[in-house]
Amino acid sequence: MVLYLKEFKVKWGMVIDLDRCTGCGACMVACQAENNLAPPVDASNKRYSMTWMLVYQLSNKQPYPNHDVAYMPRPCLQCGKPNCVPVCPVIATDKNQEGGIVSMVNARCIGCRYCQAACPYHARYFNWHDPVWPEGMEKTLTQDVSTRPRGVVEKCLYCHHRFMYARDKARIEGRDPNALAEDDYIPACVEMCPTNAITFGDLANPEHKVHKLSKSPYAFRLLERLNTDPQLYYYSQREWVRRQGDNFLEHETVGGV
Amino acid sequence: MALNRRSFLTFAAGGVAGTLFTPVIWKSIDDTAIWTQNWPWIPRLEYGAQAYAATTCKLCPAGCGLNIRTVSGRPVAAEGRTDHPLSQGGICPLGSAAVQLLYLPARIKGPMQKQADGTHQPISWDEAEALLKEKLAEQRGKEDAVVCVSGDENGTINELFSALLGGLGSEACYQMPGERQVASRVLRQGSIGYDLENADFVLAFGPDLLDSWGTIVRNKKAFGAAHPIGEEASAKYVYVGPMQNITGGAADQWIAVAPGMEGVLALGIAYHLLQAGLTAPQAHDFVSYRNQVINRYTPDFVERLTGVTPDQVAKLAEMLRNADRPLIVPGSSIAQGGGVFGFAAALSLNLLFNNVNVPGGIQVLPDLPTVVPGAQDTALIRARDFVAYIQSVAEGRTEKPGLYMVYEANPLFALPQPEVTALAFEGSYLVSFSTFYDETAAQADLLLPTPTFMERFDDVQTPYGSGFASYSLTRPVIRQPIFDTKPTGEVVLGVAKALDIDLGFTSFDKVLEAKVSALAELEGFLVESVQPWEARTGESVSAVSGNPWRTISRGAVWASIAEPFPTEMLLGSTIISQTAPPDSEDWAFPVSLVSMDSRTYGSRHIAIPPFCLPLLHEQEIQGDVFYVWMNSATARSYGLQAEDKVQLTGPSGSCLARVRIFEGVGRNMVAAPLGFGHTAWDKFSRNKGDNIYKVLTVRREPGSNLAVWADSRVRIAKA
Numbered sequence: 001m002v003l004y005l006k007e008f009k010v011k012w013g014m015v016i017d018l019d020r021c022t023g024c025g026a027c028m029v030a031c032q033a034e035n036n037l038a039p040p041v042d043a044s045n046k047r048y049s050m051t052w053m054l055v056y057q058l059s060n061k062q063p064y065p066n067h068d069v070a071y072m073p074r075p076c077l078q079c080g081k082p083n084c085v086p087v088c089p090v091i092a093t094d095k096n097q098e099g100g101i102v103s104m105v106n107a108r109c110i111g112c113r114y115c116q117a118a119c120p121y122h123a124r125y126f127n128w129h130d131p132v133w134p135e136g137m138e139k140t141l142t143q144d145v146s147t148r149p150r151g152v153v154e155k156c157l158y159c160h161h162r163f164m165y166a167r168d169k170a171r172i173e174g175r176d177p178n179a180l181a182e183d184d185y186i187p188a189c190v191e192m193c194p195t196n197a198i199t200f201g202d203l204a205n206p207e208h209k210v211h212k213l214s215k216s217p218y219a220f221r222l223l224e225r226l227n228t229d230p231q232l233y234y235y236s237q238r239e240w241v242r243r244q245g246d247n248f249l250e251h252e253t254v255g256g257v
Numbered sequence: 258m259a260l261n262r263r264s265f266l267t268f269a270a271g272g273v274a275g276t277l278f279t280p281v282i283w284k285s286i287d288d289t290a291i292w293t294q295n296w297p298w299i300p301r302l303e304y305g306a307q308a309y310a311a312t313t314c315k316l317c318p319a320g321c322g323l324n325i326r327t328v329s330g331r332p333v334a335a336e337g338r339t340d341h342p343l344s345q346g347g348i349c350p351l352g353s354a355a356v357q358l359l360y361l362p363a364r365i366k367g368p369m370q371k372q373a374d375g376t377h378q379p380i381s382w383d384e385a386e387a388l389l390k391e392k393l394a395e396q397r398g399k400e401d402a403v404v405c406v407s408g409d410e411n412g413t414i415n416e417l418f419s420a421l422l423g424g425l426g427s428e429a430c431y432q433m434p435g436e437r438q439v440a441s442r443v444l445r446q447g448s449i450g451y452d453l454e455n456a457d458f459v460l461a462f463g464p465d466l467l468d469s470w471g472t473i474v475r476n477k478k479a480f481g482a483a484h485p486i487g488e489e490a491s492a493k494y495v496y497v498g499p500m501q502n503i504t505g506g507a508a509d510q511w512i513a514v515a516p517g518m519e520g521v522l523a524l525g526i527a528y529h530l531l532q533a534g535l536t537a538p539q540a541h542d543f544v545s546y547r548n549q550v551i552n553r554y555t556p557d558f559v560e561r562l563t564g565v566t567p568d569q570v571a572k573l574a575e576m577l578r579n580a581d582r583p584l585i586v587p588g589s590s591i592a593q594g595g596g597v598f599g600f601a602a603a604l605s606l607n608l609l610f611n612n613v614n615v616p617g618g619i620q621v622l623p624d625l626p627t628v629v630p631g632a633q634d635t636a637l638i639r640a641r642d643f644v645a646y647i648q649s650v651a652e653g654r655t656e657k658p659g660l661y662m663v664y665e666a667n668p669l670f671a672l673p674q675p676e677v678t679a680l681a682f683e684g685s686y687l688v689s690f691s692t693f694y695d696e697t698a699a700q701a702d703l704l705l706p707t708p709t710f711m712e713r714f715d716d717v718q719t720p721y722g723s724g725f726a727s728y729s730l731t732r733p734v735i736r737q738p739i740f741d742t743k744p745t746g747e748v749v750l751g752v753a754k755a756l757d758i759d760l761g762f763t764s765f766d767k768v769l770e771a772k773v774s775a776l777a778e779l780e781g782f783l784v785e786s787v788q789p790w791e792a793r794t795g796e797s798v799s800a801v802s803g804n805p806w807r808t809i810s811r812g813a814v815w816a817s818i819a820e821p822f823p824t825e826m827l828l829g830s831t832i833i834s835q836t837a838p839p840d841s842e843d844w845a846f847p848v849s850l851v852s853m854d855s856r857t858y859g860s861r862h863i864a865i866p867p868f869c870l871p872l873l874h875e876q877e878i879q880g881d882v883f884y885v886w887m888n889s890a891t892a893r894s895y896g897l898q899a900e901d902k903v904q905l906t907g908p909s910g911s912c913l914a915r916v917r918i919f920e921g922v923g924r925n926m927v928a929a930p931l932g933f934g935h936t937a938w939d940k941f942s943r944n945k946g947d948n949i950y951k952v953l954t955v956r957r958e959p960g961s962n963l964a965v966w967a968d969s970r971v972r973i974a975k976a
Contacts, residue, residue, distance in 0.1 A: 017486040022467045022477065022507040025857055025872035029353035032868050033334040036302075039357060039867030041940050044878045051871045059920070064888045065513035067920035069506040107291055130299055134939075136739070137360035138300035142326070142333045146302060149294045192337055194347030194474045195467075195481035195507075213487050235486055 010178065011080070011100040012158055013203035013231035014190065015213040016073055018241050020197040021055075023071030027189035027198070028053045031075075034159060034188035035145045038131030050125045052076070052156035053189050060240045070241045072234065073198070075189065076123040076156035077222065078102050080229030084115035084124065092153075098178060100231055101158050109152040116153055120223055121230075124155045159187035182208050203231060220245045220254065305329025310734035311338055311812030313717045314352045315665075315710035317860035318410040318435070319343065320717035320727070321352055321474045322814070325734040332356045332711055332734055337474075341814055342784050343723065344474040351856040352474075354866035358709060359739055363693045363864070363939040365706035367741030377704060382743055385705055389748070390755045392686050392703070396659040397425050397756070404429040404658040406643055408666030408862045410437060411718045413772050416632035417749045417760060418664065423631045424758030429658065430633060431643040433666045433861060434593045434964075436464075436471070437721050441640040442597045442961055443604060443829060447821055450620035451586050452724035453479040454790035457492045457617065458580030460573070461504060462519040462603035463595065464588030464722075466496075468503035469854035471592070471722020480507070493580075495573070497522055498590055500851045500886075500928045501921025512573070513923055516849040517968035518563040520599030522570065523585070523606055524550050524833070525559030529574035530609050537608040537828060546605065546830035564923075582617030583610055591854045591931060594644075594673065594967035596958040601829035608828055614820050616794045622726045623821030625718045626778050628771040630761045644672060644955055644964040650681040660686040663697050664707075664745055667862045670696040670935065673953035673966040674909050690745045695864065699937040708742040711735060714766050715746075725789035726817040728776055730769065730810050773806045773815075781817035783808060789816040835960025846908065846970035848891075851928040852949050858932030864942035865932060876917040877930070883946025884917040886928040892916055894925075895973055904976040905929065907952030907969060913976055914947060927973055 031037075031053040043049035053075045060068040078095075082102050085095050092108040093115055095101075116124040130150045133141075141147065144161040148154050166185035167177035182201045190200040201208030210233070213219060219233045220242045236242055242254045276282060305328045314321045314335075322341025326334045335355040339346035358364075368385035369377040380388075396402040403425050405418045410432060419430040432438070440449050453459060453466075453476060464470035467477050483492035496508040497519050505511040514522050527550045537543050556567035577583045587603030589595025604619070612618035624635045647668075649655040661682060672678045675696075682700065689701035692709050707713065715731035746765030753760045762768045782798040783805075792798045801815070809815060857872045859865045865873075876884050885905060887897075897903055897916050905912045905927065914929065922928045933946025953966045 015486065017484075020481055020484050020486065020507070022480075022503050024468065024477075024503065024855075025350045025869070026348050026353050028872050029350045029868045030334075030336075030348065032871070033353065033356065039941065040870050041867075042880070043870040044873065044875065044880055046875055049871050055872070055874075057874060062920065063890070064920050064923055065511075067501055067888075069501060069921060071506075107294055110290065130296065133300060134360060134362045137357055139331050140333050140356050140360065141300060141302055143302050143304045143307070143328050147299050149296060149299050152294065188336075191346070192348045192353060194337075194344075194349060194477035195484075196347075196478070197481065197486075199486060216487055218487075 006096060008098055008100040009204060010098050011203040011231050012163070012185070013078070013201070013210055013214065013233065014075070015199045015210045015219060015233045015235050017197045017199070018070045018072055018234055018236040019238065020195045021071045021073060022195060023055050023057060024194065025055055026192050026194055027073055028055060030188040030192040031156070034142065036141050036147055038133055039137065048128055050154070052125070052154070058241060058244050068238070068240070070236065070238065073189070074121065074123065075158070075232070076102060077121055077228070077230035077232040078158060080231060081227060083118040083120065083228060087114040087118045089114070099163060101160055101163070104153070104155050104157060106146065106148045106152045106154060111151040111153065113153060120226055120228065124153050126153050127151060162187060218242070222246070303329065312711065312734055313729045313731045314355065315409070315715055315717070315731055316351050316355060316863050317856060318720050319349070319471065319473045320411060320720040320729065321348065322729065322812070323348070323352055323355065325356065325711060327734065330736055332359060338812070340784070340812070341729070342475070342788050342816060343472050343720065343727065345478045347474045347478055349474055349856040350869050350872060351860060351863065351866065354868040355711065357868055358863070358866055359711060361693065361866070361939060361941070364740060365692065365694055365698065365704055368706065369704040371702045382741070385703065386748065386751055386755070388703055389688060389705065390752050392660055392688070393425060393752060393756060399426065399659065401427045401429040402659040403427040403662070404431065404660070405662040405664065406431045406433060406666050406668055407664045408433040409664060410435060411720055413628070413716050413718070413768055414664070414746050415638065416627050416629035417746055417768065418662070419633040419638060420629045420631040420760050421749055421753050421758060423633065424753060424756065428633065430638050431641050431646065432638060433668065433671070434644055435721065436588055436592050436595070437639050438642065439595055439597055439600045439963065440721070441636065442832070442963065443601055444621065445640070446636050447624055448622050448719065448721060450622040450724045451584060451722060452617050452620055452790060452793060453584065454482070454724065455617035455794060456582050456584035458577065458583040459492060459494045459586065460497065460577065460583065461495070461586045462497045462523050462588070463590050463599060464586055464592065465502050465504045465590050465854065466586065467507050469592055469856060470588055472720050473856060475723065495576070499849065499923050499926055502590060502853055503855065505921065512565060512569065514563045514565055515923070516851055516926060517599070520602035521554065521559055522563045522565055523603040524554040525556065525563065525565070525570045526574045526577065527606060527609060528554045528556070528559070529571055530578070530606070533574070533578065535609045537611065539611070540608055540828045542827050542830040546828040546833070549830055549834055577606070577610070584612065584617055584619070589967040591852050591967055594953070594965055596965045597832050597961040597963055598958065601832045605828045605833070613824070620724055621820060621824045622719055622723070623779060623817070625726065625728060625772070626775040628775050629768060630759070642964050645957070647672065647678050647681045648955060648964065651677045657681070658685055660688065662688045662690070663701070664690045665862050667691070667695045667697050669700055670948065671861045671950060673950055673955050675948065675950050676910065690748070692742070693863070694937050695862070696935065696937045705745070705748055706740070706742045707745040708738040712738040712742070713744040714769055716769055716772060725793070726779070726781070727789070728809070728815040732810060770806050773809055776805065776815055777801070779817050780819040781815050784814045784816050789818055793818050832961065843970050846972050847925065848971050848973050849926045850905070850907070850952060850969045850971045851922065851926050852953065852967070853928055853930045854932070855930065858930055864935045864938045867941045870941065878933070878946055879915065881944055881946070882913070882915050883930065883933045885914040886917045886919040886922050887926065888920050888922050888924065889918050890924055891922070891926065892918060895975070897975055902976040904974050905952050906972045906974070908954050910951035912947040912949060912952050927971065
């Protein structure tokens with residue numbers, strides 16, 4: 001149960017077009033470089049590998065040649081009613097900034113991993129080991145995101161530093177930092193996507209594309225019936241894809257036309 | 258005053274309340290949290306001025322624009338460039354991981370020489386260049402005794418190599434195999450471009466447009482732009498291929514076809530188009546083409562070979578006819594090793610729609626002028642078949658050369674049947690210019706490492722697949738090269754000078770400057786607000802003015818859509834009749850091998866970068882074992898289940914893998930990714946999976962006599 005509810009005037013969110021995503025993973029690489037993740041020597045054990053952004057493969061499970069696939073990139077969903085926030089004993093993660101991004105203060109994290117257990121989307125990762133960069137590669141660290149040591153949880157923050165830069169820029173230019181335009185603030189994954197599969201913007205602002213798209217009959221959210229209210233929508237015109245967004249029973253219908 | 262129960266409790270409660278007011282506890286908890294996370298071995302961020310440097314990627318032939326973000330001069334991240342027509346702000350996973358490659362442990366730190374015990378020991382550049390000169394001088398004057406193979410399809414550096422070889426009396430300049438080779442059998446001068454952006458129906462017969470073929474990011478941008486979210490698609494993409502690869506999965510429709518039979522399906526479609534009265538009067542061989550197609554590629558015959566029902570074939574023909582600007586793209590699913598038959602057959606459909614040099618059609622693109630005196634004609638080099646040459650040397654039919662020079666290529670790993678390459682290389686002096694310690698460098702006698710593309714000047718001429726001719730420069734984004742490396746262009750110029758061969762230039766920068774000046778010979782423009790494909794539909798562009806070197810070296814892209822020469826197009830009836838695929842069963846190797854390529858697995862000369870490892874999902878690699886994909890029916894017939902270990906055996910090698918059940922692969926086929934199983938490099942890519950090139954088999958395509966291997970066959974058994 002969520003003990004508090006805060007409503008935001010601005011809700012940064014994504015609509016990811018699963019019919020356009022080819023699953024190439026450029027978003028995942030861009031994310032690692034942007035957020036200073038250490039290069040893994042082996043990433044085949046997914047329980048131990050760090051990927052703030054992860055692309056899942058979906059299948060319609062039909063035999064050849066009627067088989068179909070879709071790819072589903074999954075950053076943090078920035079839930080409106082996050083399960084991870086109320087369980088944190090030290091308020092290392094919170095949802096209280098205008099914009100609705102679920103924060104993560106690594107330095108405050110005590111590594112209890114309650115939030116990881118609470119997140120239904122597996123969007124949180126725990127540093128089982130200290131990060132290691134091969135000799136010299138630490139010179140490729142950006143100046144925007146601190147490195148995290150062993151024993152803390154981390155997750156996608158919609159490139160929050162880019163949000164801060166965008167607000168700063170707006171202030172300098174004399175604009176209202178609380179009324180950013182669509183192109184002012186774009187996370188790395190959205191910017192690099194070669195098919196432009198991800199649309200980013202303020203879900204609460206009717207002038208932003210995501211606002212209208214999120215209301216499309218083809219838009220859906222993951223495990224919507226858990227009532228976590230994510231600020232991330234998926235979009236697919238394929239019924240079988242939308243069906244995989246939740247644990248539907250056979251007789252249940254999903255949204256869409 | 259006695260301490261009674263009441264006063265004790267009061268004192269205790271007061272004490273607890275009191276401590277809550279002192280900051281000591283909170284401060285110390287906060288400090289503990291901070292200091293237990295503040296270890297000296299975890300690198301801290303370094304702050305500084307942030308800047309961007311625009312350059313062009315050389316990690317694969319696609320030629321995307323990259324914006325390298327630097328902090329105090331240190332490159333920190335590779336981003337897309339919105340002003341580059343070949344990538345339009347997008348980036349592929351390999352390009353995105355470019356910056357970290359600067360510090361990859363596999364980088365060769367300086368020139369090295371192989372010792373008697375097989376190890377490599379550092380030497381100085383002076384010694385290294387003297388050694389190269391000496392070895393080249395030994396071969397001077399002998400016919401084709403020096404062989405050069407380049408994995409750089411688009412660089413002007415190839416001109417330096419061919420001119421140097423010319424001076425030594427050798428013509429043996431080769432390119433690593435790719436689509437260009439096949440295309441050159443159809444169009445001798447210039448190259449074939451595909452105007453995806455203006456097409457409203459794209460039918461791909463094999464090429465993995467969205468993952469590994471041609472101008473990948475540009476293809477994806479075109480695909481994305483044609484499928485705007487929340488709106489009607491403006492172009493339909495249909496993929497024809499044996500497996501549901503990335504393109505097959507993302508396209509609006511996937512037509513499953515028997516491996517290697519894409520061309521037959523294309524002619525099956527041509528049958529319907531010809532019946533419907535479509536003609537190509539501009540092609541001299543139309544009558545013989547028509548006769549062949551009508552007589553041979555009947556719906557029944559096509560169904561038997563391709564497995565595609567006559568209804569579906571007729572429907573495809575109808576879809577093509579209903580489209581305003583259909584574009585048919587031929588190619589191989591791994592962008593190499595395909596035959597001329599499939600290529601010419603698919604390409605011929607464009608001619609039936611009179612789809613040449615029109616918006617949304619195939620384009621004849623000029624080769625940019627050569628500038629190095631004595632350099633061989635680009636078209637000539639492109640048409641040479643390196644795989645056939647290597648096979649011939651290995652079998653002793655051609656005399657073994659004295660020296661091989663390998664540039665931006667890894668032939669001991671990335672050629673089909675690498676053991677044949679090893680045989681052909683054995684005993685010859687091997688010089689590697691590789692940046693990384695790859696399989697070829699590991700065997701080389703002399704290592705002359707070239708810096709990464711972020712540390713040197715280089716260029717990209719029209720990449721294969723692009724719909725327009727283009728030119729852009731690669732430039733250093735870092736002040737000093739990180740290691741003791743030397744750009745190969747400078748090494749070649751230096752050694753030529755030492756050998757008294759006049760290449761006409763003193764430095765590689767000057768070669769590139771000359772190239773930029775030579776662009777004036779062609780009608781072109783600098784891409785600003787109008788994109789080349791918009792210019793093709795009539796948007797006006799202004800000619801190049803000012804100092805082109807200045808603008809282009811700062812990142813501007815030169816492009817041209819001018820038709821270079823009147824092209825006489827043939828439908829390729831001779832090629833098609835001579836090279837029709839065999840209609841036979843192979844009982845020794847009953848399973849078709851469908852190999853897959855992806856920029857996630859690196860490229861032909863770059864092993865999978867560290868940042869791409871998390872992209873491989875659980876059923877692509879587990880520990881050191883990789884997966885091959887087959888559908889459940891195939892697995893069942895071989896007594897296999899998901900996760901079982903399986904041995905793939907080809908006529909000349911075998912591979913070990915695990916089984917992944919994937920229903921997007923046809924019956925009696927096994928799909929396997931290229932790019933795994935490196936044995937050199939570093940811990941990020943070494944010994945991960947197995948090298949599928951080992952089980953690819955080279956055969957000669959009848960008629961064209963081209964070496965082909967995209968349609969290899971294997972035997973599979975539980976291991």
